[in-house]
Amino acid sequence: xxxxxxxxxxxxxxxxxxxxxxxxxxxxxxxxxxxxxxxxxxxxxxxxxxxxxxxxxxxxxxxxxxxxxxxxxxxxxxxxxxxxxxxxxxxxxxxxxxxxxxxxxxxxxxxxxxxxxxxxxxxxxxxxxxxxxxxxxxxxxxxxxxxxxxxxxxxxxxxxxxxxxxxxxxxxxxxxxxxxxxxxxxxxxxxxxxxxxxxxxxxxxxxxxxxxxxxxxxxxxxxxxxxxxxxxxxxxxxxxxxxxxxxxxxxxxxxxxxxxxxxxxxxxxxxxxxxxxxxxxxxxxxxxxxxxxxxxxxxxxxxxxxxxxxxxxxxxxxxxxxxxxxxxxxxxxxxxxxxxxxxxxxxxxxxxxxxxxx
Amino acid sequence: xxxxxxxxxxxxxxxxxxxxxxxxxxxxxxxxxxxxxxxxxxxxxxxxxxxxxxxxxxxxxxxxxxxxxxxxxxxxxxxxxxxxxxxxxxxxxxxxxxxxxxxxxxxxxxxxxxxxxxxxxxxxxxxxxxxxxxxxxxxxxxxxxxxxxxxxxxxxxxxxxxxxxxxxxxxxxxxxxxxxxxxxxxxxxxxxxxxxxxxxxxxxxxxxxxxxxxxxxxxxxxxxxxxxxxxxxxxxxxxxxxxxxxxxxxxxxxxxxxxxxxxxxxxxxxxxxxxxxxxxxxxxxxxxxxxxxxxxxxxxxxxxxxxxxxxxxxxxxxxxxxxxxxxxxxxxxxxxxxxxxxxxxxxxxxxxxxxxxx
Numbered sequence: 145x146x147x148x149x150x151x152x153x154x155x156x157x158x159x160x161x162x163x164x165x166x167x168x169x170x171x172x173x174x175x176x177x178x179x180x181x182x183x184x185x186x187x188x189x190x191x192x193x194x195x196x197x198x199x200x201x202x203x204x205x206x207x208x209x210x211x212x213x214x215x216x217x218x219x220x221x222x223x224x225x226x227x228x229x230x231x232x233x234x235x236x237x238x239x240x241x242x243x244x245x246x247x248x249x250x251x252x253x254x255x256x257x258x259x260x261x262x263x264x265x266x267x268x269x270x271x272x273x274x275x276x277x278x279x280x281x282x283x284x285x286x287x288x289x290x291x292x293x294x295x296x297x298x299x300x301x302x303x304x305x306x307x308x309x310x311x312x313x314x315x316x317x318x319x320x321x322x323x324x325x326x327x328x329x330x331x332x333x334x335x336x337x338x339x340x341x342x343x344x345x346x347x348x349x350x351x352x353x354x355x356x357x358x359x360x361x362x363x364x365x366x367x368x369x370x371x372x373x374x375x376x377x378x379x380x381x382x383x384x385x386x387x388x389x390x391x392x393x394x395x396x397x398x399x400x401x402x403x404x405x406x407x408x409x410x411x412x413x414x415x416x417x418x419x420x421x422x423x424x425x426x427x428x429x430x431x432x433x434x435x436x437x438x439x440x441x442x443x444x445x446x447x448x449x450x451x452x453x454x455x456x457x458x459x460x461x462x463x464x465x466x467x468x469x470x471x472x473x474x475x476x477x478x479x480x481x482x483x484x485x486x487x488x489x490x491x492x493x494x495x496x497x498x499x500x501x502x
Numbered sequence: 503x504x505x506x507x508x509x510x511x512x513x514x515x516x517x518x519x520x521x522x523x524x525x526x527x528x529x530x531x532x533x534x535x536x537x538x539x540x541x542x543x544x545x546x547x548x549x550x551x552x553x554x555x556x557x558x559x560x561x562x563x564x565x566x567x568x569x570x571x572x573x574x575x576x577x578x579x580x581x582x583x584x585x586x587x588x589x590x591x592x593x594x595x596x597x598x599x600x601x602x603x604x605x606x607x608x609x610x611x612x613x614x615x616x617x618x619x620x621x622x623x624x625x626x627x628x629x630x631x632x633x634x635x636x637x638x639x640x641x642x643x644x645x646x647x648x649x650x651x652x653x654x655x656x657x658x659x660x661x662x663x664x665x666x667x668x669x670x671x672x673x674x675x676x677x678x679x680x681x682x683x684x685x686x687x688x689x690x691x692x693x694x695x696x697x698x699x700x701x702x703x704x705x706x707x708x709x710x711x712x713x714x715x716x717x718x719x720x721x722x723x724x725x726x727x728x729x730x731x732x733x734x735x736x737x738x739x740x741x742x743x744x745x746x747x748x749x750x751x752x753x754x755x756x757x758x759x760x761x762x763x764x765x766x767x768x769x770x771x772x773x774x775x776x777x778x779x780x781x782x783x784x785x786x787x788x789x790x791x792x793x794x795x796x797x798x799x800x801x802x803x804x805x806x807x808x809x810x811x812x813x814x815x816x817x818x819x820x821x822x823x824x825x826x827x828x829x830x831x832x833x834x835x836x837x838x839x840x841x842x843x844x845x846x847x848x849x850x851x852x853x854x855x856x857x858x859x860x
Binding site for chain 2: 233299300301303304305306307308315316319320323
């Protein structure tokens, strides 16, 4: 499938929804991928089954605070420097790029890079959503090494990181992103096509496009159309009344409060965030948590509002829907359950919390 | 020449003097190199003329705040991980290690690494003293590329940095050292033996040993014996009355004030420092500046007192002596003159400032 402008626009809407508030503003990713389309023609979306077993798949994404990525854009050379180094270091051919995370701008930047390099992009990613930390990918669960991680910036700085483990990958790359000025392009968990077939979350680019099209073609309430597509739940409809957000250590952190309107009048929901929306609380009651996907929508359009763009007065609807099953496995929960983010409660599937509600 | 315990002890005293207050406490370097001597036997000191032209010389040192290096010691594996990666990446054999800077602990740590690896160490370094920033080496002046820079820590993290330029080398490696916990082992400006013959500052390990021996064998005032050996000048004899020191951005920064005693009673000297002593001021008058070497000595023993160990009440003598001529060249001054450190005055050779004084 060729990713034309219409498809990219649908994908951008879907990447926003899958981003759980993070992964960077899809609007930036869309601009970059539309520009690449203009310069290089459409990128090809391929299935992993159609690529040679032994060649490499390069997961790629931006590392850093999404707040910075809104202003600090790529120059297009970053991915080329990375691919060159990877081929030099491994002596193997790169068959295709992949989004490290399909959520947010990171679901789209690799389309730009792939276009500029004349490489296809695979219909898969490492998360099926967005997560704040680099080892939070299905490849980590599958036992694929994060090493070497290759990072670059728009000036031609290239770093090859061989971290002692996934936690050090995160720490070293985050520090580098900060040194670069808050943002870096990074590729890690390089793998063969054969490994990617079981190690990646498959079909997620198509999923994003499908979600975007559901919004595009919604008759009546777009939020309703979206909830049907993703098997989701409406947590609250209301207005943003407080946003406490700061950029610290390379992350956007904070919380937001939404006061209910209309049917939800009198209710109050609190979102806690680290790049992504981590938990949704109503008083003491947990309405949804990582790794399930919590997304804030513009109530009128159904489009996602990412954490760095939340602001006072926005009319929003907060929804939650099930994550990819890989995150509900033992290995997945070890990496991304509420406890992994420092909370003192276990994960409960969103459909279990809201069983009985429509 | 074999570096036995007696020689290492003399060298440690000399490295302290050449350190201009920086490069880390030589006592730590001495402990590490004596330990390596015990485990692996003596390291061989070789002249660059005695090594094969095409093999690699690896400059090596610690990056970070010396204040941290006092407590955070190496485990010995760091250098092995670096040498392995360098040989893998370049496909060339490493002939010998070299101190990136002969000053301070960094003049000795490479002895430890070389001992553990069974490699010789060359009688040369990149500075002939210590400097706070990584591109402040003779190899930068000689046009040798800083890339690839290979860094490691005691956990087995390895980074290969291909910086856009020397300033980015410094920024990225400093950020990595901070992420590692304040300290990293690093090798950069890799070069062939042939390149090192003109690109390095030669004979500086022997020089450190010679300085140490001059102190060891001093009859009467050790400071006098030292001044004769290095063609140095006594700036003040006194007492440390104020130390303003902080660790920030991976550097030890601050200033120290020394009030004169005995013949210097009534005088007051101010040292400004960034890991190393940068300038010595008496009121508005500049008594000595980078790149010349300003060292604080224990007045009784003639041993150097490094910037992280300066404290109230110490009886000290501050001396200054000429740096290697490479730093007084146009390229050298561009990197390390007072102006390069943000001061608004030019370099004047210490022997010119103190002409006429004994």
